[in-house]
Amino acid sequence: xxxxxxxxxxxxxxxxxxxPFVVIGERINPTGRKLLAAEMxxxxxxxxxxxxxxxxxxxxxMLDVNAGIPLADEPAILAETxxxxxxxxxxxxxxxxxxxxxxxxxxxxxxxKALVNSVTGEEDRLETVLPxxxxxxxxxxAISNDETGISQDPNVRFxxxxxxVNRAADYGIPACDVVVDPLVMPIGAVPTxxxxxxxxxxxxQKELKVNTTCGASNVSFGLPNRNGVNAxxxxxxxxxxxxxxITNPLHTEIMxxxxxxxxxxxxxxDCMRWIRKFREVPPAGEGGEVRGRRETRRRRVEx
Amino acid sequence: xxxxxxxxxxxxxxxxxxxPFVVIGERINPTGRKLLAAEMxxxxxxxxxxxxxxxxxxxxxMLDVNAGIPLADEPAILAETxxxxxxxxxxxxxxxxxxxxxxxxxxxxxxxKALVNSVTGEEDRLETVLPxxxxxxxxxxAISNDETGISQDPNVRFxxxxxxVNRAADYGIPACDVVVDPLVMPIGAVPTxxxxxxxxxxxxQKELKVNTTCGASNVSFGLPNRNGVNAxxxxxxxxxxxxxxITNPLHTEIMxxxxxxxxxxxxxxDCMRWIRKFREVPPAGEGGEVRGRRETRRRRVEx
Numbered sequence: 001x002x003x004x005x006x007x008x009x010x011x012x013x014x015x016x017x018x019x020p021f022v023v024i025g026e027r028i029n030p031t032g033r034k035l036l037a038a039e040m041x042x043x044x045x046x047x048x049x050x051x052x053x054x055x056x057x058x059x060x061x062m063l064d065v066n067a068g069i070p071l072a073d074e075p076a077i078l079a080e081t082x083x084x085x086x087x088x089x090x091x092x093x094x095x096x097x098x099x100x101x102x103x104x105x106x107x108x109x110x111x112x113k114a115l116v117n118s119v120t121g122e123e124d125r126l127e128t129v130l131p132x133x134x135x136x137x138x139x140x141x142a143i144s145n146d147e148t149g150i151s152q153d154p155n156v157r158f159x160x161x162x163x164x165v166n167r168a169a170d171y172g173i174p175a176c177d178v179v180v181d182p183l184v185m186p187i188g189a190v191p192t193x194x195x196x197x198x199x200x201x202x203x204x205q206k207e208l209k210v211n212t213t214c215g216a217s218n219v220s221f222g223l224p225n226r227n228g229v230n231a232x233x234x235x236x237x238x239x240x241x242x243x244x245x246i247t248n249p250l251h252t253e254i255m256x257x258x259x260x261x262x263x264x265x266x267x268x269x270d271c272m273r274w275i276r277k278f279r280e281v282p283p284a285g286e287g288g289e290v291r292g293r294r295e296t297r298r299r300r301v302e303x
Numbered sequence: 304x305x306x307x308x309x310x311x312x313x314x315x316x317x318x319x320x321x322x323p324f325v326v327i328g329e330r331i332n333p334t335g336r337k338l339l340a341a342e343m344x345x346x347x348x349x350x351x352x353x354x355x356x357x358x359x360x361x362x363x364x365m366l367d368v369n370a371g372i373p374l375a376d377e378p379a380i381l382a383e384t385x386x387x388x389x390x391x392x393x394x395x396x397x398x399x400x401x402x403x404x405x406x407x408x409x410x411x412x413x414x415x416k417a418l419v420n421s422v423t424g425e426e427d428r429l430e431t432v433l434p435x436x437x438x439x440x441x442x443x444x445a446i447s448n449d450e451t452g453i454s455q456d457p458n459v460r461f462x463x464x465x466x467x468v469n470r471a472a473d474y475g476i477p478a479c480d481v482v483v484d485p486l487v488m489p490i491g492a493v494p495t496x497x498x499x500x501x502x503x504x505x506x507x508q509k510e511l512k513v514n515t516t517c518g519a520s521n522v523s524f525g526l527p528n529r530n531g532v533n534a535x536x537x538x539x540x541x542x543x544x545x546x547x548x549i550t551n552p553l554h555t556e557i558m559x560x561x562x563x564x565x566x567x568x569x570x571x572x573d574c575m576r577w578i579r580k581f582r583e584v585p586p587a588g589e590g591g592e593v594r595g596r597r598e599t600r601r602r603r604v605e606x
Binding site for chain 1: 490491494495497498501522526527528531532534535536538539541542543559560562563564566567568569572573574577578580581582583
C-alpha cells in the first residue's frame with residue numbers, strides 16, 4: 001500500500017493501489033490552444049474559469065494548471081492562474097511547467113500540498129526541481145526519461161524511475177510522494193508501447209512500490225477514433241496497476257472506461273459511483289438493438 | 304505460444320496468445336428468446352439466418368450455435384441448425400449444449416474441427432464429453448467448476464482447469480485444444496470477481512499454457528449501463544491474457560473495446576484493422592466537444 005496524498009487548503013485526494021483511480025484534468029493548458037494562450041497572456045481568465053467548471057462537472061478529481069505561453073511572463077501567469085483556480089474550487093492542483101521559476105511561483109502561492117508536474121531523470125532537472133518539491137512539501141511527477149532521451153527498453157525506463165525515487169529520497173522526499181510517469185508512446189509508431197506501459201505499471205507497483213500517472217492520450221496519436229483507443233488503454237492500464245492519469249475528463253468514453261475499470265478492480269464500493277452515474281441508463285437489449293439506451297427500462301421478452 | 308485451431312470445411316480461426324482476440328458470436332441461442340425458441344421448434348430458421356448475417360457483419364470470427372429449447376428434440380434441431388449455419392457461412396462454429404446427445408448430433412454433421420461448448424470438471428461430464436471431443440477431433444471449452452459448484456477461490460478454479468486439461472490428455476486431447484473458461488461472476492455480487500478473472504487468465508496462460516474464453520456479459524449482471532462495464536472488462540481481460548470470448552458482437556462498445564485492446568497489445572499489425580474500421584471517424588476535438596465525431600475531419604485551431 002502506497003498512498004500519495006495531495007491536498008488543497010480544504011480537501012485531500014489520495015492516489016493509491018487500493019483506491020479509485022484519480023483523474024487529473026488536463027484542460028487548463030494553453031499549449032496548442034492559441035486563443036486561450038492569447039487570453040491568458042492578456043489577463044483574461046474567463047476560459048480558465050469555464051474549463052475549471054466543466055472538468056469538475058465531468059468528474060475530475062484534481063486539475064492540472066499550466067501557463068506555458070511563448071514570450072509571456074510564465075511565472076507570473078502561472079501564479080495568478082493557481083490563485084484563481086484555488087478561489088474557484090477545493091480540488092487539489094497539479095502545478096505544471098518546464099520552467100523551474102514558474103513552478104516556484106506557482107508553489108509559492110499554492111495553499112495545500114501540490115503535485116509538481118514534473119521532474120525527469122536529467123541531472124539538471126533533478127538538482128533544480130527536487131529541492132523545490134522538498135521546500136514546499138509537495139509531491140512530484142517523475143517522468144522516466146533522461147539526457148539520453150526516451151528509451152524503447154522498458155528496463156531502462158524502470159531504472160530511470162528508480163534513480164529519481166532514490167534521488168528524491170536524498171532530498172528527504174519519500175517514495176510515496178513520487179508518482180512515476182512510465183511514458184506512453186504512440187502505438188501507431190511503437191507497436192510495443194502499450195505492453196511496455198502495462199509491464200512498467202505492474203513493476204513500478206510491485207518492485208518500486210510507487211504510484212503511477214501518465215498523459216494518456218498520446219497513445220492514440222495519429223489514429224482515427226482516438227477516444228476509442230484511449231478508453232481501452234485506460235482500462236488496460238488500470239488492470240495493470242496504474243493509479244492516476246492526466247487526461248481530458250470531457251471525453252465521456254474515457255471517463256466511462258475509467259469508472260468501469262474501478263468497478264472491475266473492486267475500487268468502487270458496492271458499485272455506487274457507477275450506479276449513481278448511470279442509473280438512468282437502461283439495460284442494453286439482447287437483440288439487434290445495438291443502442292440499447294433507447295430501450296425501455298424493463299427488459300422485454302425478445303424475439 | 305499455444306494455438307487453438309478451429310475450422311470449418313473452408314476456413315481456419317486460430318486462438319492464440321500472440322494473435323488478435325477471437326470473438327465468438329453468442330446470438331444463435333434460444334435461451335431467454337421465446338420467439339426464437341418457438342420458431343426454431345417449429346422449423347422456422349429465418350431469425351437464425353438474420354442472426355448469422357448480423358453477427359458476421361458486426362465482426363464475429365466464429366459463431367456459437369445452441370438449440371436448447373425445453374421439450375423440443377434438441378439433438379435434431381441442433382444438427383439442423385449447424386447444417387444451416389454452415390451452408391450460410393465459412394466461419395467455424397462452437398457447438399453449444401448441456402445435452403451430450405445434442406453435442407454428438409451437432410458434431411456428427413459438422414464439417415471441420417468444431418469447438419465443443421462445453422465440459423466442466425464434473426466427473427460425469429468429463430467422462431461423457433471428452434470421448435466425444437476426441438472422437439470428432441474437436442477442441443473444447445473447459446469451464447472451471449465441478450460437483451462442488453463455483454468456488455470463490457481462484458486457486459480452486461485453477462486446479463479444476465488443470466484437472467480438465469490433464470483428463471483431456473488422458474483421452475488424447477492436447478492442451479492446445481482445451482480453451483478454459485475461468486468463470487466470470489457478477490461484479491455487483493462478488494466485488495473480487497474481476498480481479499479473480501484477470502489473475503486466472505494470467506496464470507492459465509503462464510502456468511497451464513492454455514487459451515481462455517468466457518461468457519463476458521455476466522460480469523455486469525444487475526448494473527446499469529451494462530455495455531460500459533462489459534467493454535472495460537473485455538479490455539482488461541485482454542490485457543491479462545484472455546484470448547477469446549463468447550459475446551454479442553452487435554454491441555459496438557464491446558467490439559470497440561476488443562479492437563482497441565488488440566491495437567494496444569500489438570495484435571493488430573500496423574493498426575490496420577482499427578484504421579479500416581474507424582477511418583471515417585474524425586479525430587476528437589481538444590475542447591468541450593465531447594462528441595468529437597461531429598467535428599470536421601481537419602483539426603481546427605481551438606480556443
